[in-house]
Amino acid sequence: MSRLIVPVKKIFILLLLLALSFSALWIFFSAPAAAERIGDHYISINGSEMGAANIVTAVLGGFRGLDTLGEVTILFLSTTGIGLILSMGGQYFRWLQFRPHAVLTAAIPYLFTAIVFYGVYIIVHGHLSPGGGFQGGAVIATGFMLLFFTDSDHMIKKKAIYISESLSGLSFVILGVLGLVLAGSFLMNFLPHSVRDTGRLLSAGTLPLLSLFIGIKVGAELSGLAQSLIGRKEHKEVDK
Amino acid sequence: MMIYFSMLVLFILMNVTALMMIKEKSLFSAVAALSFIGLLASVVFFLLGAPDVALTEAAMGSGLTSLVFVVAIRNTRSQVEDINE
Numbered sequence: 280m281s282r283l284i285v286p287v288k289k290i291f292i293l294l295l296l297l298a299l300s301f302s303a304l305w306i307f308f309s310a311p312a313a314a315e316r317i318g319d320h321y322i323s324i325n326g327s328e329m330g331a332a333n334i335v336t337a338v339l340g341g342f343r344g345l346d347t348l349g350e351v352t353i354l355f356l357s358t359t360g361i362g363l364i365l366s367m368g369g370q371y372f373r374w375l376q377f378r379p380h381a382v383l384t385a386a387i388p389y390l391f392t393a394i395v396f397y398g399v400y401i402i403v404h405g406h407l408s409p410g411g412g413f414q415g416g417a418v419i420a421t422g423f424m425l426l427f428f429t430d431s432d433h434m435i436k437k438k439a440i441y442i443s444e445s446l447s448g449l450s451f452v453i454l455g456v457l458g459l460v461l462a463g464s465f466l467m468n469f470l471p472h473s474v475r476d477t478g479r480l481l482s483a484g485t486l487p488l489l490s491l492f493i494g495i496k497v498g499a500e501l502s503g504l505a506q507s508l509i510g511r512k513e514h515k516e517v518d519k
Numbered sequence: 520m521m522i523y524f525s526m527l528v529l530f531i532l533m534n535v536t537a538l539m540m541i542k543e544k545s546l547f548s549a550v551a552a553l554s555f556i557g558l559l560a561s562v563v564f565f566l567l568g569a570p571d572v573a574l575t576e577a578a579m580g581s582g583l584t585s586l587v588f589v590v591a592i593r594n595t596r597s598q599v600e601d602i603n604e
Contacts, residue, residue: 335571401574409570417578424586501583508590 330472331406331483339411340489344466347489348451350413351496355444358504365507379429387429394422398498405490406483412493419494420501427509440503447495454485454492522566529566533559550588557581 321342322334331337339347401408402415426433458467472484481487533556540552557580564573 410574411571414571414574414578417575417583421578421582424582505583505586508586 328472329468329483329486330474330477331486332478333406333408333411335409336405336411336486336490337483339413340405340486340493341466341468344455344489347493348455348466351448351451351493354497354500355448358500361504362507383425384429387425391422391426394425395419398422398494402490402494403480403487405494406486407478407480412490413497415490415494416497416499417501419498420505423502424505424509427505435502435506437503440499440506444496444499444503447492447499451489451492451496454488458485526563526566529559529563533563546592547589550585550592553588554581554585557584 321338325331325334325337329337329341331341398415398417398419400415401410401418402412405411405415423435455466458469459465461467461469466485466489468484468486470484470488472482472486476482536552536556536559540549540556543549543552557576560580561573561576564570564576
């Protein structure tokens with residue numbers, strides 16, 4: 280019996296490898312020619328539809344806004360899952376109790392402000408310079424992470440995190456529905472966005488608003504994640 | 520030419536740091552080396568003309584990932600010796 284099984288396995292693996300290599304070749308040869316790539320199309324209609332100086336944000340927030348919505352939802356679900364797991368196994372969780380270095384403790388009051396301001400700058404200038412909601416939110420969360428490292432008693436209110444997160448998510452969807460009603464498709468740019476204004480802070484229609492909401496949402500989610508991983512009061516009866 | 524040279528230096532540095540990360544006895548030092556690799560990778564992304572990705576890599580790859588690793592190391596015990604502490 281065993282003599283029969285082994286060749287079957289080998290043949291199966293061989294077939295799998297053949298199928299994999301064939302599909303790789305097929306994907307390689309059936310790739311669209313350079314002329315019909317969708318990126319060039321986005322670049323060509325960026326002026327008339329978005330008017331953003333930073334095309335990456337125009338694609339992420341405007342042309343592919345639905346994908347960004349899904350991405351933010353995935354992030355929300357994963358942070359919720361981590362919070363759930365940590366609250367379930369709370370009595371086994373050892374919070375970080377090492378003493379922070381004096382340099383970090385002395386620097387963080389100045390550094391925290393600078394980091395958060397940099398994150399806000401990235402978010403607000405998402406349609407002008409590199410970056411956007413996601414990057415700025417991650418930078419803000421890094422600042423909060425350093426704050427929690429120096430002082431694990433420091434807490435943001437859970438309610439504040441939940442409220443800012445759900446409000447910004449709701450506003451993102453409302454902007455999308457407004458685009459559906461006013462301009463004809465979900466997340467369509469319905470505010471004025473003339474090419475003349477490209478480069479100004481108030482330009483590109485709904486794009487700055489969208490990146491602001493994404494930034495608040497991502498920043499709140501990742502800060503909440505850092506708090507549930509580091510914060511001491513999350514795990515009261517631990518580390519005996 | 521300058522960009523190629525700096526890319527070469529960055530690649531060598533990244534490889535050396537990765538070797539250090541593997542060979543390191545203390546797990547926390549290995550995490551520090553990992554986050555340094557993330558920092559170098561963000562510089563590489565910037566030189567290749569993707570500042571958006573560089574920002575994400577600097578914040579996520581070298582900031583928040585190391586936090587998750589540190590918490591995970593803190594909450595598990597080593598089978599060999601207690602070298603984490």
